[in-house]
Amino acid sequence: MSLVAEAFVTQIAAAEPWPENAALYQQLKEEQILLSDNASSLAVQAFLQMCNLPVQVVCRANAEYMSPSGKVPFIRVGNQVVSELGPIVQFVKAKGHSLSDGLDEVQKAEMKAYMELVNNMLLTAELYLQWCDDTTVEEITHPRYGSPYPWPLNRILAYQKQWEVRRKMKAIGWAGKSLEQVLEDVDQCCQALSQRLGTQSYFFNKQPTELDALVFGHLFTILTTQLTSDELSEKVKNYSNLVAFCRRIEQHYFEDHDKDSSASAASRSPKSYLPS
């Protein structure tokens, strides 16, 4: 799409109000979805809740392939499809809802920088753990990733994805890291987030922003997902203000809304969520 067409579409998007039947697509919650995808999906759900925009969560086995960029989650609003948190934030902004309008320029710069920190370190660490750590791959990732499909398709898809992720890890220089180093990085990232949060309720002022949604999505998923070992969630638990932050957002935005039963089901029953 050229820039002119993009501006045109954005204008059309801005013209229509948020419909009632907006849907968010992700993989199957109980059997298929993996740690990193669940974190991204929860972040988007949290963001939309914070903006007070209703959305239904629809689970489809082929959500990854339906998405325009190949990544979940994606939302369908009217007849437009937008995937990933960054574009969704912009899309929602075009519709007139924004959480970060009250920030000044320096704070916006910091917010963007911290969002990149989470993407760069936490998300990559989650991907590493899922796809490059052999025990986790064997016991959790492979069985879950291909579960909706019959043999041999499930093995083929899982290996294909693994190969793709490992190539990416090599390109960004994470292939040579050991699990301890990755956990070290997660710890550093959590330390930075914890120091930035301090004793405040949210990262900026008293109102949550997309950074809070993103951090919540990742940290909550790490805390409530059972993996082969508890090392990852232990790293996050070391920082009590982060744990309190997650609990606060969960109570405020997920337990108050009964219609959002899918998110609260995930938060209420973490143990039944993943087979060990």
Place this chain on the structure above:
Amino acid sequence: MELFCWAGGWGLPSVDPDCLAVLTYARFTGAPLKVHKVTNPWRSPSGCLPALKTKEEGVLSQMHQIITHLRKQQYNADYDLSARQGADTLAFVSLLEEKLLPVLIHTFWVDAKNYVEHTRKWYAEAIPFPLNFFLPNRMHKQHLERLQLIWGESCLEDEEELEKEMYREARECLTLLSQRLGDQKFFFGDSPASLDAFVFSHLAPLLKAKLPNGKLQQHLKSLQNLCDFCSSILSLYFPWDGGDIPSSAPKASASEGTESEEEPYKRRNQILSVLVGLAAMIGYAFLSGIVSIQRGPPGAASPRPIAMEEEEEEEE
């Protein structure tokens, strides 16, 4: 401790952002490094640049590992930073790596005009024979592959739009950095920290290189405080290796002197290889009897393939 890094050019102590970051960090902290500026990555102990040779841990190759090692050796530029500033450093470094670095790689290595007319030209002139024939191309392919993996292969149909989007985000990143720097001399007050080294190493090549296709460069030049930031670091910490390097690599800068030094060497090699090839062919022709000198009609002694075939047919 010995550091092997790419040689300088375009007014900078080193042309590669990773090497530049390590050099700048070392200057900031006063770490005693013996710097070897090379133009041949195969001469470094690990095969790639930058590389730090230490007594304790052998050879370290990645920029982040090198800087961590320097920190452990008590050369820490972040000593005076508060916890919050340390967190900000991590965040801004991530911002640089995610948003700016891929676009920098694209500008220097993938954008067709820039690559052919500027980057490849510099590297082909700097790297010694015969590596200069295939190394720049190999580096180009590696960078292209890396970009494709980072940006996702599914976006290949919309390549132009993806490029525009990425450049827009890079411009936004530069603007954000400029806003964060404000009027200060360095990012955290009056003394430089590791974040300054990272930002400088990414911005300086963009600022100084004479790129034919420089949309990102123009945007950077419009942000005056970032330009001043780079110039002040250059003049304060690298006052003498602004351009030509008075150190080990004679082929560092693309000056004419270098070219004429290269020329007779190259020319001699070329002439030698042609002569050796000719001698081998003629020797084989005589030894195997395809051609023999007879005291007879001049046509029979000619070593041309057509004549040889006719002779063979006649002999048979």
